[in-house]
Amino acid sequence: MRRVRILALTLLVSAGPGLAADSPNLTERYRPVSGKLIDAALADTEGYQRLTYLCYRIGNRLSGSASLEKAIAWSAEQMKSAGLTNVRVIPTKVPHWVRGAESARMLSPLDKPLHMLGLGGSIATPPGGITADVVAVSDFSELDKLGRDRVQGKIVLYNQEYRGYGTTVTYRTNGASRAAALGAVAALVRSVTPLAMQTPHTGAMYYDESQPKIPTAAVSPEEAMMMARLVADGVPVKVHLEMSARMEPDADSGDVIGEIRGKELPDEVVVMGGHIDSWDVGQGAQDDGASIMACLQALALMKKLGLEPRRTIRVAFWVNEENGGRGGEAYREFVGGQIRNQVAAIEMDGGAEAPVGFGAGVDQASQQMLQQIAKLLERVGAGEITGGGGGSDISPLMRDGVPGLAERTVGTHYFDWHHTETDTLDKVNPEDFRKNVAALAVMGYALADMPGRLTAVAGGGRRAR
Amino acid sequence: MRRVRILALTLLVSAGPGLAADSPNLTERYRPVSGKLIDAALADTEGYQRLTYLCYRIGNRLSGSASLEKAIAWSAEQMKSAGLTNVRVIPTKVPHWVRGAESARMLSPLDKPLHMLGLGGSIATPPGGITADVVAVSDFSELDKLGRDRVQGKIVLYNQEYRGYGTTVTYRTNGASRAAALGAVAALVRSVTPLAMQTPHTGAMYYDESQPKIPTAAVSPEEAMMMARLVADGVPVKVHLEMSARMEPDADSGDVIGEIRGKELPDEVVVMGGHIDSWDVGQGAQDDGASIMACLQALALMKKLGLEPRRTIRVAFWVNEENGGRGGEAYREFVGGQIRNQVAAIEMDGGAEAPVGFGAGVDQASQQMLQQIAKLLERVGAGEITGGGGGSDISPLMRDGVPGLAERTVGTHYFDWHHTETDTLDKVNPEDFRKNVAALAVMGYALADMPGRLTAVAGGGRRAR
Numbered sequence: 001m002r003r004v005r006i007l008a009l010t011l012l013v014s015a016g017p018g019l020a021a022d023s024p025n026l027t028e029r030y031r032p033v034s035g036k037l038i039d040a041a042l043a044d045t046e047g048y049q050r051l052t053y054l055c056y057r058i059g060n061r062l063s064g065s066a067s068l069e070k071a072i073a074w075s076a077e078q079m080k081s082a083g084l085t086n087v088r089v090i091p092t093k094v095p096h097w098v099r100g101a102e103s104a105r106m107l108s109p110l111d112k113p114l115h116m117l118g119l120g121g122s123i124a125t126p127p128g129g130i131t132a133d134v135v136a137v138s139d140f141s142e143l144d145k146l147g148r149d150r151v152q153g154k155i156v157l158y159n160q161e162y163r164g165y166g167t168t169v170t171y172r173t174n175g176a177s178r179a180a181a182l183g184a185v186a187a188l189v190r191s192v193t194p195l196a197m198q199t200p201h202t203g204a205m206y207y208d209e210s211q212p213k214i215p216t217a218a219v220s221p222e223e224a225m226m227m228a229r230l231v232a233d234g235v236p237v238k239v240h241l242e243m244s245a246r247m248e249p250d251a252d253s254g255d256v257i258g259e260i261r262g263k264e265l266p267d268e269v270v271v272m273g274g275h276i277d278s279w280d281v282g283q284g285a286q287d288d289g290a291s292i293m294a295c296l297q298a299l300a301l302m303k304k305l306g307l308e309p310r311r312t313i314r315v316a317f318w319v320n321e322e323n324g325g326r327g328g329e330a331y332r333e334f335v336g337g338q339i340r341n342q343v344a345a346i347e348m349d350g351g352a353e354a355p356v357g358f359g360a361g362v363d364q365a366s367q368q369m370l371q372q373i374a375k376l377l378e379r380v381g382a383g384e385i386t387g388g389g390g391g392s393d394i395s396p397l398m399r400d401g402v403p404g405l406a407e408r409t410v411g412t413h414y415f416d417w418h419h420t421e422t423d424t425l426d427k428v429n430p431e432d433f434r435k436n437v438a439a440l441a442v443m444g445y446a447l448a449d450m451p452g453r454l455t456a457v458a459g460g461g462r463r464a465r
Numbered sequence: 466m467r468r469v470r471i472l473a474l475t476l477l478v479s480a481g482p483g484l485a486a487d488s489p490n491l492t493e494r495y496r497p498v499s500g501k502l503i504d505a506a507l508a509d510t511e512g513y514q515r516l517t518y519l520c521y522r523i524g525n526r527l528s529g530s531a532s533l534e535k536a537i538a539w540s541a542e543q544m545k546s547a548g549l550t551n552v553r554v555i556p557t558k559v560p561h562w563v564r565g566a567e568s569a570r571m572l573s574p575l576d577k578p579l580h581m582l583g584l585g586g587s588i589a590t591p592p593g594g595i596t597a598d599v600v601a602v603s604d605f606s607e608l609d610k611l612g613r614d615r616v617q618g619k620i621v622l623y624n625q626e627y628r629g630y631g632t633t634v635t636y637r638t639n640g641a642s643r644a645a646a647l648g649a650v651a652a653l654v655r656s657v658t659p660l661a662m663q664t665p666h667t668g669a670m671y672y673d674e675s676q677p678k679i680p681t682a683a684v685s686p687e688e689a690m691m692m693a694r695l696v697a698d699g700v701p702v703k704v705h706l707e708m709s710a711r712m713e714p715d716a717d718s719g720d721v722i723g724e725i726r727g728k729e730l731p732d733e734v735v736v737m738g739g740h741i742d743s744w745d746v747g748q749g750a751q752d753d754g755a756s757i758m759a760c761l762q763a764l765a766l767m768k769k770l771g772l773e774p775r776r777t778i779r780v781a782f783w784v785n786e787e788n789g790g791r792g793g794e795a796y797r798e799f800v801g802g803q804i805r806n807q808v809a810a811i812e813m814d815g816g817a818e819a820p821v822g823f824g825a826g827v828d829q830a831s832q833q834m835l836q837q838i839a840k841l842l843e844r845v846g847a848g849e850i851t852g853g854g855g856g857s858d859i860s861p862l863m864r865d866g867v868p869g870l871a872e873r874t875v876g877t878h879y880f881d882w883h884h885t886e887t888d889t890l891d892k893v894n895p896e897d898f899r900k901n902v903a904a905l906a907v908m909g910y911a912l913a914d915m916p917g918r919l920t921a922v923a924g925g926g927r928r929a930r
Contacts, residue, residue: 198747
């Protein structure tokens with residue numbers, strides 16, 4: 001009986017959220033509304049239809065590309081048709097790297113084309129390309145042991161077996177300059193992935209301005225293994241690399257945002273989103289199209305259900321996450337002096353496989369609040385709250401104290417597809433997608449509506465790119 | 466005690482195999498020799514080294530190619546250096562299909578290149594290619610329902626979700642002529658694979674001579690799904706296909722064989738092998754390089770151990786399994802009137818993942834013999850005997866009554882890699898490879914040495930290509 005009475009009370013409380021400023025249990029407070037949101041999310045087909053359009057009719061969308069601008073215009077329309085208000089584009093300049101024609105070929109011991117993708121930011125080879133012998137290393141310490149005598153004039157191949165993205169990605173981002181420091185003429189990097197399916201994975205690289213700039217590309221895991229083995233067996237491996245990549249002047253672009261205005265505290269904002277740009281291969285489905293469509297759909301369902309949280313909830317499609325982060329910085333500038341009113345920022349940038357919950361760099365009391373909310377998400381498997389959180393796009397907010405969350409998934413295959421031609425719509429399971437919508441809707445609504453606010457802890461964020 | 470006495474007796478029997486023509490238990494008879502063979506196989510590194518050379522220094526080897534002839538010459542050398550006798554090439558003409566330059570591009574609704582591979586045997590497009598709208602079907606019944614009015618002048622896309630290789634491959638082999646019968650100008654086939662990684666899978670196709678010949682190619686599962694979905698949504702899909710494939714005059718090639726002559730019944734032969742040819746992509750590692758190297762190594766280890774079975778055991782690297790079967794027919798001709806002396810034929814053509822045992826189309830008494838031998842293979846997980854068996858290359862022998870066996874593996878990923886750029890050395894796990902060598906060595910030795918012979922049942926074989 002007692003349980004029944006508490007439930008009844010909670011229903012009253014959640015029907016009038018402004019009345020109870022310190023409800024002890026967010027689980028009970030938001031149980032009714034979360035039930036509606038989850039039911040709606042699990043029955044929704046519109047979100048996946050939007051994702052289908054983005055993937056199949058617009059396609060990939062690198063900063064500076066026409067397809068990105070098409071995606072931005074279309075996204076603003078979608079936000080408007082979902083009933084969001086204050087839909088706008090926050091303008092920013094973005095870097096404009098263009099891949100151009102590119103190829104790599106092993107000339108000896110066998111003559112065969114290599115599966116390659118230039119790395120984002122790389123310079124071109126000289127016209128006619130570069131032909132050189134390959135030296136292969138597993139890591140920087142092996143490179144340094146080889147020394148200038150054996151690296152000078154060579155193409156360095158980094159063949160590090162995948163040890164997790166965060167660990168192995170350094171060969172992609174920093175490998176060229178480390179090799180150039182020893183006189184290498186180009187750098188090839190084994191694709192940063194646990195799966196070998198002859199698929200090259202692109203991604204950002206950065207030059208150390210104190211070193212000569214040399215062209216750099218990813219090769220498939222198979223071909224990295226092959227070349228490294230041949231070299232280890234004393235068989236000379238000669239490769240021809242030809243790239244015409246170039247950096248154009250910065251392009252005009254922008255973040256797309258839309259919101260549901262808060263009923264009581266409209267100046268206080270919970271923002272959630274992902275990035276609208278992608279690499280120039282595949283369809284940017286898991287990275288990060290599904291995330292932005294899931295965030296939009298979470299708000300679209302609130303509108304359909306007539307739900308208005310106390311605070312403003314905003315969806316943001318940040319631009320240029322992949323190779324510059326200009327969208328996150330532009331959003332921070334847009335917020336300006338209102339930074340204290342930014343109640344929480346949720347980023348989803350780990351794909352839309354089955355959700356498991358949220359990571360958050362917040363204090364213990366805040367963790368408890370999140371756990372009370374997450375309890376409502378056990379139904380869709382997303383009831384776990386962990387430390388860490390955030391993401392590239394919200395790191396400028398988190399730097400200034402905004403509590404940052406990352407929506408987290410099982411991530412089983414994410415790095416099989418990441419930054420490749422295989423990141424396509426079919427990789428997004430519709431049921432998993434709907435569960436992500438449910439998780440975002442419930443968490444977003446509760447954070448925007450609950451009596452208290454989260455408190456960030458310093459260094460609570462981690463970058464996830 | 467009794468058990469001990471039986472074991473002692475069996476040891477004596479197996480030490481003098483000619484003495485006991487009707488040993489009741491092959492398990493005990495071959496326990497000592499199988500122990501030696503399995504120990505040797507599990508410690509062996511030479512076999513995988515040979516496979517490495519085949520994959521990395523010779524590469525793929527389609528009938529008619531220079532690399533196939535290089536592989537044949539190298540294989541004969543390897544057999545000789547393994548100490549085999551009567552090493553020879555059984556000459557045969559093989560079809561010589563040449564892929565040439567090829568590409569496919571979706572022109573609308575988006576302009577993007579498609580991941581494609583022409584199917585083996587396809588004709589070229591007219592110079593300049595074919596541009597047409599796509600009609601998409603899941604199966605032949607949907608195609609027939611569309612009828613000539615809606616197929617005429619179109620490119621037919623077969624988008625059948627993988628239902629197992631044997632079921633779905635009919636769209637690859639027969640799709641072009643079925644589409645041509647309704648006036649289609651080309652046929653695209655969703656790659657026959659359970660895995661979508663933007664990988665097109667080639668393979669043989671055959672024209673119905675009563676229909677017009679149209680060009681045909683495989684596309685990746687992702688792009689088949691995309692185009693089918695767009696068409697289903699009423700979005701016109703236009704594709705440009707350009708292929709320069711051609712059939713050259715038949716080329717000279719041949720099967721490579723070598724043997725260990727039987728100590729007592731040298732004219733009776735157990736043959737085991739796989740096919741030396743492959744498609745013209747990847748390295749033909751799982752299909753079927755690992756198999757022929759495992760078979761060779763099984764005999765190489767017998768030689769190293771000084772084992773000589775009563776009958777002759779022969780290894781065969783059949784040619785042209787992939788697009789003609791000329792090697793299997795040439796081998797049958799080579800055997801000629803000695804067909805009754807062909808005691809058993811083992812084909813391995815399902816990759817070299819972890820072995821599970823053998824399939825055999827033999828009578829019940831023979832099954833029991835096989836089970837007694839297979840019991841010795843439980844140590845390497847290969848103790849299972851099932852019905853069915855054989856393979857393309859040995860089907861001409863089986864047609865004439867030779868008992869046929871298929872070495873079987875778990876086959877977990879085989880069709881992920883089959884006929885693609887991803888069929889490379891790294892897919893062959895060295896430990897699994899060694900277990901296959903063990904299974905082949907023990908089964909081959911026992912069949913060549915045991916008192917009795919297997920008896921085939923009619924229709925006991927199945928084709929596995």
